[in-house]
Amino acid sequence: MSNSDFTPRESFSSKFGVVAAAAGSAVGLGNIWRFPYVVGENGGGAFLLVYLFFIVAIGMPVMLSEFVIGRKAQRNAIGSFKKLAPKTLWYFVGVIGVAAAFLILAFYSTIAGWTLEYIVKAISDSFAGKDMDEIAALFDTFHTGTFWPLFWQIIFMSVTLVIVIAGVKNGIEKYTKILMPVLVVIIIILCIRSVTLPGASEGLSFIFRPDFSGLTAGSILSALGQAFFSLSLGMGTLITYGSYISKKEKLGTTVVQVTAADTIIAMLAGVAIFPAVFAFGIAPEAGPGLVFITLPNIFQEIAGGYLFALIFFILLAIAALTSSISILEVVVAYLKEELYMTRKAAALFAAIVITIMGVLCTLSSGVMEDVKIFDSTFFELMEFTASDILLPLGGLLIVLFIGWYLGSKKTRREVSNEGSLRARHFPVFMFLVRFVAPFAIALVFLYGLGWLQI
Ligand code: PFF
Numbered sequence: 001m002s003n004s005d006f007t008p009r010e011s012f013s014s015k016f017g018v019v020a021a022a023a024g025s026a027v028g029l030g031n032i033w034r035f036p037y038v039v040g041e042n043g044g045g046a047f048l049l050v051y052l053f054f055i056v057a058i059g060m061p062v063m064l065s066e067f068v069i070g071r072k073a074q075r076n077a078i079g080s081f082k083k084l085a086p087k088t089l090w091y092f093v094g095v096i097g098v099a100a101a102f103l104i105l106a107f108y109s110t111i112a113g114w115t116l117e118y119i120v121k122a123i124s125d126s127f128a129g130k131d132m133d134e135i136a137a138l139f140d141t142f143h144t145g146t147f148w149p150l151f152w153q154i155i156f157m158s159v160t161l162v163i164v165i166a167g168v169k170n171g172i173e174k175y176t177k178i179l180m181p182v183l184v185v186i187i188i189i190l191c192i193r194s195v196t197l198p199g200a201s202e203g204l205s206f207i208f209r210p211d212f213s214g215l216t217a218g219s220i221l222s223a224l225g226q227a228f229f230s231l232s233l234g235m236g237t238l239i240t241y242g243s244y245i246s247k248k249e250k251l252g253t254t255v256v257q258v259t260a261a262d263t264i265i266a267m268l269a270g271v272a273i274f275p276a277v278f279a280f281g282i283a284p285e286a287g288p289g290l291v292f293i294t295l296p297n298i299f300q301e302i303a304g305g306y307l308f309a310l311i312f313f314i315l316l317a318i319a320a321l322t323s324s325i326s327i328l329e330v331v332v333a334y335l336k337e338e339l340y341m342t343r344k345a346a347a348l349f350a351a352i353v354i355t356i357m358g359v360l361c362t363l364s365s366g367v368m369e370d371v372k373i374f375d376s377t378f379f380e381l382m383e384f385t386a387s388d389i390l391l392p393l394g395g396l397l398i399v400l401f402i403g404w405y406l407g408s409k410k411t412r413r414e415v416s417n418e419g420s421l422r423a424r425h426f427p428v429f430m431f432l433v434r435f436v437a438p439f440a441i442a443l444v445f446l447y448g449l450g451w452l453q454i
Helices: 015-026 029-041 045-073 077-084 091-123 132-143 147-166 168-176 180-195 201-208 217-230 237-242 251-279 287-300 305-338 343-363 378-415 426-448
Strands: none
Touching: 015 180, 015 237, 015 251, 015 305, 029 045, 029 091, 029 217, 029 251, 029 287, 029 305, 045 077, 045 201, 045 217, 045 237, 045 251, 045 378, 045 426, 077 091, 077 237, 077 305, 091 132, 091 147, 091 237, 091 287, 091 305, 091 343, 091 378, 132 147, 132 287, 147 305, 147 343, 180 251, 180 287, 180 305, 201 251, 217 378, 217 426, 237 305, 251 287, 251 378, 287 305, 305 343, 343 378, 378 426
């Protein structure tokens, strides 16, 4: 048995630590890399409105539900259900979560690796004097390669591993606290430059003028998947973090703060990207490479662009890191508490398996481009299965668990800190969790997968 098994359960040390760690998990590549590219692929404004609706009507209730489960049970994603619903099959929700964690970190580390390469490109001033096509070619040459994308992925996974081994307080909390405000400032500067580029207005109407005629069943499912992905929901990340939150914290307030931070940063990323996409003539549906092609073009147009590019990619990598540690922590907390592995062995084991899966994702843009399963590359398959299927499915089961199994009385006690808070909005939350969220998720699912025609 390791030392940590005899010490009291780890927890976050301060209010700011809780919000910072949960926001650190939520804010990441999902906001800056994934959000703009799925908005671009799904036609812009109408998609954005659907996304925002899902954040409020589904995302926030799921987040509070996860915090309640974790803090009440004081366990990992699977153990929490075993404790709160003994001798039932509810723990299977946690199993889905742990499976999703493997898939998500596999492809997440591919993209995080790309950000590391772009730090090096920024240091060596590789974008200077290049036009749009040359910058696109730079990205193509890199991400279709073999050695460097794999090299950076492995570096990224190793850093994630080292921090997770250090544990919750020393690792996770410390690194999340300081850097996010700086990231926000840089994105705001990028927004200002982007909207003042000639031709920028077309980009603004693309995201802010909704055209519902282009909205498909598939894009509604993508909006739901993106809402879950961006808020780190549906796979027990926030159950696990919830178990580290002290009994004195106000869970409801934390949910509002984390959701606000996450949504504001995604919106800012959209405002930074789309005006520039149209100004430079880049295709909005360019896919996963979108930000890596668009942003270097903006940096070229800014005084001091060299420095901005450098700081931006460093912060993006850090934002990715604070998310990746939260994903790995889901698996580690499970292995440690349920299978009695030491933190170190659990982290090492999980990181190795995930890295092997990640290699398949990384090579999907290069030598394994033509290896297809159901018409998708490994990368596409893992991204779709995890974000658009497993996360919403996990979310559905989580709200059903709170709304119909745990019930109003026990949930209220946890949300109100044993009655010491008024929890004024509790009835609204309970209504969303019981009726709105399950119905909406189920509908989007059936419709998005083509099993229901409207
Ligand atoms: N929310 C993270 C992001 O937006 O980058 C990604 C993520 C973290 C997804 C943790 C899921 C998760 F459980």
